[in-house]
Amino acid sequence: xxxxxxxxxxxxxxxxxxxxxxxxxxxxxxxxxxxxxxxxxxxxxxxxxxxxxxxxxxxxxxxxxxxxxxxxxxxxxxxxxxxxxxxxxxxxxxxxxxxxxxxxxxxxxxxxxxxxxxxxxxxxxxxxxxxxxxxxxxxxxxxxxxxxxxxxxxxxxxxxxxxxxxxxxxxxxxxxxxxxxxxxxxxxxxxxxxxxxxxxxxxxxxxxxxxxxxxxxxxxxxxxxxxxxxxxxxxxxxxxxxxxxxxxxxxxxxxxxxxxxxxxxxxxxxxxxxxxxxxxxxxxxxxxxxxxxxxxxxxxxxxxxxxxxxxxxxxxxxxxxxxxxxxxxxxxxxxxxxxxxxxxxxxxxxxxxxxxxxxxxxxxxxxxxxxxxxxxxxxxxxxxxxxxxxxxxxxxxxxxxxxxxxxxxxxxxxxxxxxxxxxxxxxxxxxxxxxxxxxxxxxxxxxxxxxxxxxxxxxxxxxxxxxxxxxxxxxxxxxxxxxxxxxxxxxxxxxxxxxxxxxxxxxxxxxxxxxxxxxxxxxxxxxxxxxxxxxxxxxxxxxxxxxxxxxxxxxxxxxxxxxxxxxxxxxxxxxxxxxxxxxxxxxxxxxxxxxxxxxxxxxxxxxxxxxxxxxxxxxxxxxxxxxxxxxxxxxxxxxxxxxxxxxxxxxxxxxxxxxxxxxxxxxxxxxxxxxxxxxxxxxxxxxxxx
Amino acid sequence: xxxxxxxxxxxxxxxxxxxxxxxxxxxxxxxxxxxxxxxxxxxxxxxxxxxxxxxxxxxxxxxxxxxxxxxxxxxxxxxxxxxxxxxxxxxxxxxxxxxxxxxxxxxxxxxxxxxxxxxxxxxxxxxxxxxxxxxxxxxxxxxxxxxxxxxxxxxxxxxxxxxxxxxxxxxxxxxxxxxxxxxxxxxxxxxxxxxxxxxxxxxxxxxxxxxxxxxxxxxxxxxxxxxxxxxxxxxxxxxxxxxxxxxxxxxx
Numbered sequence: 001x002x003x004x005x006x007x008x009x010x011x012x013x014x015x016x017x018x019x020x021x022x023x024x025x026x027x028x029x030x031x032x033x034x035x036x037x038x039x040x041x042x043x044x045x046x047x048x049x050x051x052x053x054x055x056x057x058x059x060x061x062x063x064x065x066x067x068x069x070x071x072x073x074x075x076x077x078x079x080x081x082x083x084x085x086x087x088x089x090x091x092x093x094x095x096x097x098x099x100x101x102x103x104x105x106x107x108x109x110x111x112x113x114x115x116x117x118x119x120x121x122x123x124x125x126x127x128x129x130x131x132x133x134x135x136x137x138x139x140x141x142x143x144x145x146x147x148x149x150x151x152x153x154x155x156x157x158x159x160x161x162x163x164x165x166x167x168x169x170x171x172x173x174x175x176x177x178x179x180x181x182x183x184x185x186x187x188x189x190x191x192x193x194x195x196x197x198x199x200x201x202x203x204x205x206x207x208x209x210x211x212x213x214x215x216x217x218x219x220x221x222x223x224x225x226x227x228x229x230x231x232x233x234x235x236x237x238x239x240x241x242x243x244x245x246x247x248x249x250x251x252x253x254x255x256x257x258x259x260x261x262x263x264x265x266x267x268x269x270x271x272x273x274x275x276x277x278x279x280x281x282x283x284x285x286x287x288x289x290x291x292x293x294x295x296x297x298x299x300x301x302x303x304x305x306x307x308x309x310x311x312x313x314x315x316x317x318x319x320x321x322x323x324x325x326x327x328x329x330x331x332x333x334x335x336x337x338x339x340x341x342x343x344x345x346x347x348x349x350x351x352x353x354x355x356x357x358x359x360x361x362x363x364x365x366x367x368x369x370x371x372x373x374x375x376x377x378x379x380x381x382x383x384x385x386x387x388x389x390x391x392x393x394x395x396x397x398x399x400x401x402x403x404x405x406x407x408x409x410x411x412x413x414x415x416x417x418x419x420x421x422x423x424x425x426x427x428x429x430x431x432x433x434x435x436x437x438x439x440x441x442x443x444x445x446x447x448x449x450x451x452x453x454x455x456x457x458x459x460x461x462x463x464x465x466x467x468x469x470x471x472x473x474x475x476x477x478x479x480x481x482x483x484x485x486x487x488x489x490x491x492x493x494x495x496x497x498x499x500x501x502x503x504x505x506x507x508x509x510x511x512x513x514x515x516x517x518x519x520x521x522x523x524x525x526x527x528x529x530x531x532x533x534x535x536x537x538x539x540x541x542x543x544x545x546x547x548x549x550x551x552x553x554x555x556x557x558x559x560x561x562x563x564x565x566x567x568x569x570x571x572x573x574x575x576x577x578x579x580x581x582x583x584x585x586x587x588x589x590x591x592x593x594x595x596x597x598x599x600x601x602x603x604x605x606x607x608x609x610x611x612x613x614x615x616x617x618x619x620x621x622x623x624x625x626x627x628x629x630x631x632x633x634x635x636x637x638x639x640x641x642x643x644x645x646x647x648x649x650x651x652x653x654x655x656x657x658x659x660x661x662x663x664x665x666x667x668x669x670x671x672x673x674x675x676x677x678x679x680x681x682x683x684x685x686x687x688x689x690x
Numbered sequence: 691x692x693x694x695x696x697x698x699x700x701x702x703x704x705x706x707x708x709x710x711x712x713x714x715x716x717x718x719x720x721x722x723x724x725x726x727x728x729x730x731x732x733x734x735x736x737x738x739x740x741x742x743x744x745x746x747x748x749x750x751x752x753x754x755x756x757x758x759x760x761x762x763x764x765x766x767x768x769x770x771x772x773x774x775x776x777x778x779x780x781x782x783x784x785x786x787x788x789x790x791x792x793x794x795x796x797x798x799x800x801x802x803x804x805x806x807x808x809x810x811x812x813x814x815x816x817x818x819x820x821x822x823x824x825x826x827x828x829x830x831x832x833x834x835x836x837x838x839x840x841x842x843x844x845x846x847x848x849x850x851x852x853x854x855x856x857x858x859x860x861x862x863x864x865x866x867x868x869x870x871x872x873x874x875x876x877x878x879x880x881x882x883x884x885x886x887x888x889x890x891x892x893x894x895x896x897x898x899x900x901x902x903x904x905x906x907x908x909x910x911x912x913x914x915x916x917x918x919x920x921x922x923x924x925x926x927x928x929x930x931x932x933x934x935x936x937x938x939x940x941x942x
Binding site: 250252 | 703707708709710711712714716718720721722724725727728729731732737738739743745747750752753755756757758778794797798819821822823824825826828830834835836837839876879880881882883884885900901904906907923
């Protein structure tokens with residue numbers, strides 16, 4: 001019997017059908033799929049007991065109380081700590097990746113000394129401390145020879161640094177510029193003492209003027225939690241939120257009303273509201289009320305305000321009416337990007353709060369006491385917050401201030417994050433011996449002569465007192481969650497050790513004892529703090545504040561107009577002034593802010609037409625301090641004649657996740673001096689576009 | 691099309707009006723589910739994010755522009771389009787609770803499921819996952835790592851459901867009747883504004899049971915009949931209109 005065509009087809013068909021019913025093919029496909037994925041380099045998971053411990057994250061712009069989850073003793077995840085009032089159970093997008101940041105490729109593995117331009121050699125802690133001690137011994141007791149700057153406004157570590165500077169005979173101890181600086185100067189100008197806070201929890205109408213409360217102003221996570229509590233999902237809204245600013249940022253997006261105003265004109269907006277309140281009979285029994293009233297009624301009339309900021313008199317009157325008819329309104333002023341707004345905006349907002357009778361009232365603006373100092377020789381917190389580091393460096397850059405021989409930089413990155421960045425960096429480059437106490441290899445550490453790595457807050461004791469903006473004085477602390485990953489040493493311990501060797505007694509032998517003492521002096525229970533609870537004080541400063549009309553009179557001037565105003569904005573997704581884009585945040589960066597390596601800046605269609613630019617057009621932005629390269633993105637969430645641009649790009653150090661992406665727009669911010677306070681300000685910057 | 695009803699329906703409700711677009715949910719999701727960091731984030735066709743926060747706007751010019759943020763996990767559809775197209779049965783919806791699973795070792799990377807998903811909730815691993823330095827020491831023990839070449843997606847942090855069930859068994863309770871709040875995905879825990887609610891929408895004791903009946907509650911692309919287990923709430927008309935791909939010229 002031969003095989004004919006019919007038989008052949010039957011055999012083939014039978015074979016095919018048969019193969020479908022045999023599991024061999026399917027099993028082989030399944031196995032091949034598994035084998036092909038079973039690659040040797042794919043990491044295996046670590047198993048073990050899963051534990052949770054309260055901690056404090058200091059990665060973001062404001063301290064965040066968290067619960068850190070660990071497996072077999074290794075932290076891997078964080079979640080909010082609902083038991084802690086400081087952040088009320090939320091996490092921010094930087095702190096959310098805290099455990100991963102512990103292993104960031106940018107971590108500094110151990111102390112290093114500079115041996116050439118950009119070249120470092122690892123040294124022992126003993127050698128590093130000896131090197132620092134020798135340099136410090138040479139400047140001890142000499143004014144102007146030692147400068148210290150800290151990027152941690154809330155930690156007692158900054159007290160140790162300022163106490164040490166004082167004992168060394170230096171008056172040049174600073175905090176990096178922040179919202180707190182303008183508020184501290186404002187409160188001092190108004191004759192108050194302590195710290196300004198806002199009881200958002202109990203307000204029924206919150207008007208943010210500039211202050212980007214959901215992303216860069218104050219205790220961001222706490223602000224978000226409070227906002228959330230006032231509008232339960234599926235329930236009634238109990239607090240209205242208004243936002244006045246030049247850009248439709250995250251705070252504006254979440255608010256019930258966005259009031260577009262020209263960048264840097266928060267004080268004018270507030271005084272415009274004061275006009276309507278005064279007109280309707282509002283007053284305050286304060287010594288300079290008459291001066292204030294005269295100032296407002298003559299210089300901030302509706303027509304002048306409309307010309308300056310673009311809001312009509314009718315709209316201003318309506319907002320003022322809503323404020324005065326609310327039962328617990330509060331006005332909060334600040335910068336749209338976390339620094340550089342000066343004091344006038346805060347004074348003007350305080351004036352509105354005073355006219356509304358909202359000072360030290362439930363749901364109003366609070367004057368909080370500073371917690372007692374742990375280090376006797378430390379500068380008073382309010383005084384430290386008011387000191388002007390940008391002005392100091394600008395003075396060095398201009399040759400008007402003597403360059404110190406030694407500068408110590410703790411948890412800060414001034415080479416990257418200051419306005420007029422290139423000029424500021426050149427001033428830092430003049431310092432003969434720059435020491436960086438940094439956790440990460442940032443731009444400042446990359447130029448330092450000595451690097452003394454500080455561990456993350458998961459690896460050491462840490463604390464945080466009354467972050468600027470919260471409505472009550474408070475204190476949180478944490479104990480280490482894990483052993484230090486690298487050869488790092490807490491900066492407090494380094495300073496205490498170096499000070500001791502130089503015969504300076506700061507009163508403590510270790511970081512743990514220092515933080516415990518701080519808690520004790522504040523009246524807090526140390527054990528409760530490190531278990532995750534926050535100490536909260538309900539006291540406020542007694543005594544009234546005045547309008548500081550004479551300061552307002554000098555500090556607030558009407559913009560000339562006719563130029564393209566520059567409106568930087570800050571998003572925690574893109575890092576903060578101390579943190580570059582964390583590795584896990586790279587995929588979150590908007591395609592409308594960074595495309596490939598190009599930075600995108602935003603204008604609305606009308607402004608784009610005026611500039612003759614279309615979507616995607618490459619432009620060069622020039623300001624007083626430098627130039628930036630970017631592409632145009634059309635966004636109708638930007639005011640006319642305003643160009644909005646994201647901060648956080650253009651890093652030159654760090655790692656592949658943040659370096660070489662976009663441009664650093666801080667370069668083109670223009671630093672000027674606020675009349676009446678002498679404070680350096682940079683919210684009113686203008687750019688030319690080519 | 692496959693449609694199986696279970697006694698439990700794990701449901702997510704996202705309050706769009708409360709989302710500030712901060713991104714903490716996306717970071718928490720990556721940390722919980724061992725999604726490797728990527729060096730470049732601009733190419734959104736190749737980035738891998740199980741949860742994605744979209745920016746919506748009302749389409750109006752300045753000064754009438756409004757913005758909203760829409761976090762989009764896998765919708766865990768009642769009629770999942772991805773399931774019937776998978777040639778190797780790597781994705782199914784067959785467990786109590788209605789979570790659409792994805793079995794990575796079985797996936798052959800054909801991406802039919804991605805083509806079928808109307809929500810773009812499935813992601814193909816184009817690149818080798820690399821945890822730099824010692825970052826692999828911070829891997830979560832809950833989710834296996836995946837090589838490139840397979841499709842991944844949100845599973846409502848399914849391992850947390852297993853943990854919650856185990857806890858219930860240990861406490862002598864019915865593992866299929868978990869109390870409200872025992873099972874929370876990582877994005878919910880990370881969200882600072884509490885925009886995300888989660889629970890069993892068939893259980894009257896769970897908050898989401900009522901939330902999905904809110905007059906402002908809706909589901910995305912409801913008209914195509916996928917029956918998603920993710921609901922959204924917004925008081926804004928324009929947000930709700932965009933949810934169903936509403937075009938200006940369409941009649942309501």
